[in-house]
Amino acid sequence: MEKMNYKSVGVWLDQSKAHFIGYQDGEATFIESLISPHERIKREDGEESDTARFSPNPSVLSNNEYRKNNIAQNELNEYYKMLEDKIGKFEDVLLFGPGTAKDQFKNRIAENKAFKKKWISVQNADKMTDNQLLAFVRDFYKS
Structure with missing residues (x-):
């Protein structure tokens, strides 16, 4: 990422990866890709259902679901922290992609004073x- 000093960057991201595209003088160039540590579907060996074993009500969930959610949230936070470190040196940032990851990331960096x-x-x-x-990054910054 140190090859050229880009002021503008486009970041295509979802919850599994991010692609950084630098923009300068009407040209868009791939800078790098970042793979998320977040695994969408994680299954541990010997894992069974998330219901409580001795509950008369089968809809009662065990602590296993809470633990899985915490692991997933920690992995996403680590991924977003890695993205923050990468885009910190750019002045103009375009976040684009499918899903809600770009909006979650924008909300996270809106609270950070370094990005004000x-x-x-x-x-x-x-x-x-x-x-x-x-082409998407080039067209966005040209207009």
């Missing part, structure tokens, strides 16, 4: 090919 003076935009976008990613 940075220009951050959020756009909806589906999954794209590499050329479509470059």
Whole structure:
């Protein structure tokens, strides 16, 4: 990421990965990709259902669901922290991608004082090919 000093960056992200696309002088270039430590579907060996074993009501859940949720939230927080570290040096940031990850990340950095003076935009976008990613960032910053 140290090759060129980009002021503007487009970040396509979802909860599993992020692609950084630098923009400078009308040209968009891939900088790097970041893989999330968050696993969407995690199954441990010997794992059974999340219901309580001796409960007469089968809808009563055990502490296992609470523990799984905490693990998932901690992994997402670690991923968002890694993203914060990567975009900290850019002045203009475009967050785009499918789902809600871009909105969750925008809300997280809105609370961070280090990002108060940075220009951050959020756009909806589906999954794209590499050329479509470059064109999306190029078109966004040209207009």
